[in-house]
Amino acid sequence: MREAFRQELKDLKAEVVSIGKGVTDRTRDAVTSLVTGDVDLAEKVVAGDEEIDRRTLAVEEHSIEVIATQFPVARDLRLLHSLTYIALHYERMADLAVNIARAAKRTAGRRGPQTLYDLIQAQGNLVYRVLDATCEALETRDVELARKLQDLDEPIDHLYKQFFRELARLQDEEDIEWASSMVLASRYLERIADNAVDIGERIAYLVTGEFEALHSPDEETS
Amino acid sequence: MALRTTPIADNAPNKITVKELDFFYGDFHALTDITVDIKEKAVTAFIGPSGCGKSTFLRCFNRMNDLIPSARAEGLVSLDGQDIYETGVDPVDLRRRIGMIFQQPNPFPMSIYDNVAFGPRLQGVSKKAALDEVVQTSLERANLWKEVKDILGRGGLTLSGGQQQRLCIARVLAVEPEVMLMDEPCSAIDPTSVQKIEDLMAELKDRITIIIVTHNMQQAARVSDFTAFFLQEVAGDPAILVEYDRTSNLFTSPKDRRTEDYITGRFG
Ligand SMILES: Nc1ncnc2c1ncn2[C@@H]1O[C@H](COP(=O)(O)OP(=O)(O)O)[C@@H](O)[C@H]1O
Ligand SMILES: [Mg+2]
Numbered sequence: 001m002r003e004a005f006r007q008e009l010k011d012l013k014a015e016v017v018s019i020g021k022g023v024t025d026r027t028r029d030a031v032t033s034l035v036t037g038d039v040d041l042a043e044k045v046v047a048g049d050e051e052i053d054r055r056t057l058a059v060e061e062h063s064i065e066v067i068a069t070q071f072p073v074a075r076d077l078r079l080l081h082s083l084t085y086i087a088l089h090y091e092r093m094a095d096l097a098v099n100i101a102r103a104a105k106r107t108a109g110r111r112g113p114q115t116l117y118d119l120i121q122a123q124g125n126l127v128y129r130v131l132d133a134t135c136e137a138l139e140t141r142d143v144e145l146a147r148k149l150q151d152l153d154e155p156i157d158h159l160y161k162q163f164f165r166e167l168a169r170l171q172d173e174e175d176i177e178w179a180s181s182m183v184l185a186s187r188y189l190e191r192i193a194d195n196a197v198d199i200g201e202r203i204a205y206l207v208t209g210e211f212e213a214l215h216s217p218d219e220e221t222s
Numbered sequence: 223m224a225l226r227t228t229p230i231a232d233n234a235p236n237k238i239t240v241k242e243l244d245f246f247y248g249d250f251h252a253l254t255d256i257t258v259d260i261k262e263k264a265v266t267a268f269i270g271p272s273g274c275g276k277s278t279f280l281r282c283f284n285r286m287n288d289l290i291p292s293a294r295a296e297g298l299v300s301l302d303g304q305d306i307y308e309t310g311v312d313p314v315d316l317r318r319r320i321g322m323i324f325q326q327p328n329p330f331p332m333s334i335y336d337n338v339a340f341g342p343r344l345q346g347v348s349k350k351a352a353l354d355e356v357v358q359t360s361l362e363r364a365n366l367w368k369e370v371k372d373i374l375g376r377g378g379l380t381l382s383g384g385q386q387q388r389l390c391i392a393r394v395l396a397v398e399p400e401v402m403l404m405d406e407p408c409s410a411i412d413p414t415s416v417q418k419i420e421d422l423m424a425e426l427k428d429r430i431t432i433i434i435v436t437h438n439m440q441q442a443a444r445v446s447d448f449t450a451f452f453l454q455e456v457a458g459d460p461a462i463l464v465e466y467d468r469t470s471n472l473f474t475s476p477k478d479r480r481t482e483d484y485i486t487g488r489f490g
Binding site for chain 1 (some may be wrong): 359481486
């Protein structure tokens with residue numbers, strides 16, 4: 001009985017890690033589609049969202065079932081509860097990736113200044129790192145790595161701000177819809193990273209049993 | 223983690239204080255170095271594998287162990303700041319102040335009414351109205367009144383096991399104890415009665431201090447404000463108190479690895 005329960009916890013955790021990896025892939029595809037104007041790739045990201053939604057719901061249902069029947073306590077309870085919490089965060093991040101893919105579809109026909117594409121790509125690269133770190137920290141119960149997510153998040157915020165400054169230099173004749181789509185995309189990336197920081201805090205909790213001070217995101221810029 | 227509107231305050235008074243208690247059955251050293259403060263008007267649960275000395279420890283609080291030849295306690299157990307092993311303390315009076323409920327319900331072979339009236343009569347209450355009153359109040363507090371109010375003259379032993387256990391609780395409550403010790407009170411009874419006993423514990427703790435030994439960890443989590451985990455790590459060695467904390471902490475974030483392993487079913 002207890003053995004089967006242990007195995008269920010393991011399976012559930014593996015599923016959440018796998019969802020996390022799926023979200024990382026989708027974020028990567030979304031950014032690539034935006035930077036390269038690849039509408040097919042953007043389409044694929046949008047279509048894939050339903051799968052993440054379904055798997056997240058399954059994690060939540062399964063976890064409620066285990067709580068109801070197995071009375072988990074201590075680390076088992078923290079793990080189960082945190083897995084649901086983390087899965088829901090991943091699900092939100094996947095929604096943000098979809099938004100980026102939508103921006104890619106809107107802007108695909110046009111081409112703006114290369115510096116802005118470069119900035120988005122640079123921001124994306126940092127976000128992949130943060131996402132990878134959430135998966136790794138969860139998989140290996142690595143508290144140090146989980147706590148480092150906050151530091152990894154910082155340069156992403158900076159790039160978002162830099163993006164704004166670059167935008168201000170645009171000439172009047174630049175396409176406003178294009179520009180606002182790019183700003184939104186940068187904003188979505190920044191939000192994905194914020195969610196990753198929350199996941200990091202949750203991983204620290206599930207390992208240590210202590211709630212650490214929740215970070216509050218910088219003042220809303222848009 | 224008994225749901226209540228306000229948790230017991232950190233500075234709530236201690237009802238019972240135990241300091242560096244060791245306990246022996248002849249040559250057998252059963253418990254060592256137990257230090258714990260039991261909060262007043264709270265429910266405290268003792269958990270741990272069978273044979274780790276939970277009942278032994280519980281019996282130290284009302285000197286029930288005195289009845290076992292060769293049994294010996296060293297260290298301090300005090301009730302409201304008074305050492306209960308001091309020579310001046312009358313064990314009979316102590317056992318009125320600290321009532322006890324056992325795993326097997328043990329009503330006296332007499333009527334339901336007389337079971338509950340037994341203690342008050344010993345204390346000199348003899349007026350019918352006064353006895354009626356205490357019988358009804360005690361049965362109500364024990365969550366049994368509705369079931370027996372029309373059959374008070376019937377023998378206590380004719381009741382179901384779960385009702386008998388609540389009758390025993392009423393019998394203890396009738397002498398207005400300050401503390402109630404419960405040694406696996408729900409192990410031998412039906413689920414409905416278990417529910418009723420858990421409910422009455424929640425109601426009683428406004429008035430008295432309750433200590434419950436239970437092998438059912440969900441029950442400990444449901445009914446108690448504080449939980450103490452005991453463990454005999456090596457066979458033959460005395461048991462120790464591994465961890466003592468608010469139940470909500472102990473069942474979510476235990477500090478000791480041994481507690482964690484026990485409550486999550488990794489051993490024991
Ligand atoms: N009357 C007794 N005489 C000798 N040893 C006893 C007596 N009662 C209990 N013990 C021993 O003391 C240890 C603790 O027993 P007990 O307090 O009943 O444990 P628990 O209630 O945790 O199951 C056990 O090893 C048990 O065999
Ligand atoms: Mg016992």
